[in-house]
Each structure stands twice: as C-alpha cells, then as structure tokens.
Amino acid sequence: MDSDTPPLIVDIDGTLTDENRAIDPRVMPVLREWPARVVIATGKAMPFPIALCEFLGIERTVVAENGGVVFVEATDELRLEGDHEAALAVGEAYRDLGHDFGFGQIDLANRWRETELVVSLDQPLEPLEELATERGLVVLDTGFAYHVTDPVVDKGTGLEAVCAELGLEPEAFLAVGDSVNDAQMFDLAGEAVAVANADETARERADRVTDETYGDGFLEAVAPYRE
Ligand SMILES: O=C(O)COP(=O)(O)O
Numbered sequence: 515m516d517s518d519t520p521p522l523i524v525d526i527d528g529t530l531t532d533e534n535r536a537i538d539p540r541v542m543p544v545l546r547e548w549p550a551r552v553v554i555a556t557g558k559a560m561p562f563p564i565a566l567c568e569f570l571g572i573e574r575t576v577v578a579e580n581g582g583v584v585f586v587e588a589t590d591e592l593r594l595e596g597d598h599e600a601a602l603a604v605g606e607a608y609r610d611l612g613h614d615f616g617f618g619q620i621d622l623a624n625r626w627r628e629t630e631l632v633v634s635l636d637q638p639l640e641p642l643e644e645l646a647t648e649r650g651l652v653v654l655d656t657g658f659a660y661h662v663t664d665p666v667v668d669k670g671t672g673l674e675a676v677c678a679e680l681g682l683e684p685e686a687f688l689a690v691g692d693s694v695n696d697a698q699m700f701d702l703a704g705e706a707v708a709v710a711n712a713d714e715t716a717r718e719r720a721d722r723v724t725d726e727t728y729g730d731g732f733l734e735a736v737a738p739y740r741e
C-alpha cells in the first residue's frame with residue numbers, strides 16, 4: 515500500500531461478513547493495516563462497530579444505526595440524531611397490532627439502540643411501513659433487518675459528520691457496501707464499490723460492482739490499493 519491509499523468507509527453486514535453475519539477473518543488484517551483512516555458505517559447499534567474497532571486494534575471512528583449515531587474517538591465526539599421517540603412509538607403501535615420485533619425476549623438487536631428500531635425480516639413489513647410513514651420515518655430493508663429510521667440521517671450524513679470532525683472530504687473516501695442503507699455514502703464517496711451480493715439500489719449507486727460476493731467482494735474492492 516502506498517501513501518495514496520484513500521480513507522475507507524465500510525459497511526459490516528454483507529460486506530465484511532458472510533450471509534450469516536459472521537466476519538470473514540481475511541478482512542481483519544486489511545482493516546488493521548489500512549494506512550489511512552477507516553470508518554465503520556453500519557445499521558447495527560453502536561456497541562457492535564465499537565467492539566469491532568477495539569478487537570481490530572484500530573481507532574474508533576464509527577457511524578452506527580444508519581447515521582443516527584456517530585462517534586469519533588480522535589475528537590471525542592458523539593452525535594445522536596433522529597427521532598427515537600417516533601421510532602419507539604412505531605414499535606409500540608406495531609406490537610399493539612399483535613406483531614413482534616422477532617428477536618426474542620432479550621432482543622439484542624434493539625437493546626443498545628439509541629435512535630432507531632429494528633424488526634426481524636420474518637415479521638410483516640406492510641403494517642410497519644404504514645406506521646413509520648404516519649410518523650415521518652422510513653423503513654430500510656438491509657437484507658438483514660427492517661430498520662425504522664429517521665430520514666434526516668443516513669450513512670451519508672454520518673460520513674459528513676465524521677469528515678467535519680476530522681477535516682477530511684467525503685470525496686476522498688473509498689466506500690464499500692452491499693445495500694440500500696449504503697446508497698447515500700456511495701453518493702458522497704469519491705469511489706463507491708458494491709459487493710456482488712449487493713441489492714439493486716446499492717449496485718445502481720456504486721461506481722463499480724465486484725465479481726465476488728461478501729468478504730471476497732470486499733477484498734476485491736480494496737485490491738487495487740494493496741498491490
Ligand atoms: O444489520 C443490518 O441490518 C445492516 O447492517 P450493515 O449496515 O452493517 O450492513
């Protein structure tokens with residue numbers, strides 16, 4: 515890798531993982547040794563990307579909850595944005611209709627969530643969308659969960675917030691991802707790469723799509739910078 519390596523913003527599920535959310539171990543040395551800034555941008559709640567950074571031994575620069583949560587360790591900045599009350603109200607109304615979030619009693623998917631709400635893909639989408647729309651929220655299907663999210667935030671606004679903290683430009687970034695929740699960061703990044711398992715929106719908004727899927731796709735996306 516040379517000094518021209520761009521900063522990297524990368525999604526977790528479907529990009530660094532396999533289809534079952536397990537991290538592909540081959541991505542770990544790549545992230546650990548990346549010579550420029552690495553931003554982990556995910557729909558997951560903050561503890562997951564923070565833990566990933568900690569276990570990788572890299573600085574914690576994180577966009578979580580699809581942009582609702584931004585944490586920049588270097589400047590000690592934590593920004594929470596989005597109407598969490600509205601998301602919780604959607605959840606309550608969804609339950610009142612007899613539906614369930616689908617993550618069991620303990621619900622680790624929502625437990626540490628601070629700005630949005632997630633529902634399992636095996637639960638009905640239509641009533642969730644109706645309730646979300648009534649409250650000015652949107653439902654994102656990432657291929658891993660339905661996210662009830664405030665449209666004032668996304669991974670693009672998250673990238674902008676990180677850049678404002680660190681004095682970087684979004685156009686300097688290489689972005690890699692796999693789904694609709696990566697679209698706005700793809701639009702802002704100088705180079706956006708969708709892995710081959712990506713959904714239609716991510717593929718359309720990317721500059722290129724890899725031949726390989728999941729972790730293999732990520733490795734292919736970053737290969738030009740590792741020669
Ligand atoms: O868990 C999800 O639903 C999406 O997570 P991701 O943004 O890291 O792919």
Ligand SMILES: [Mg+2]
Nearest residue numbers: 525527528692
């Ligand atoms: Mg993803």
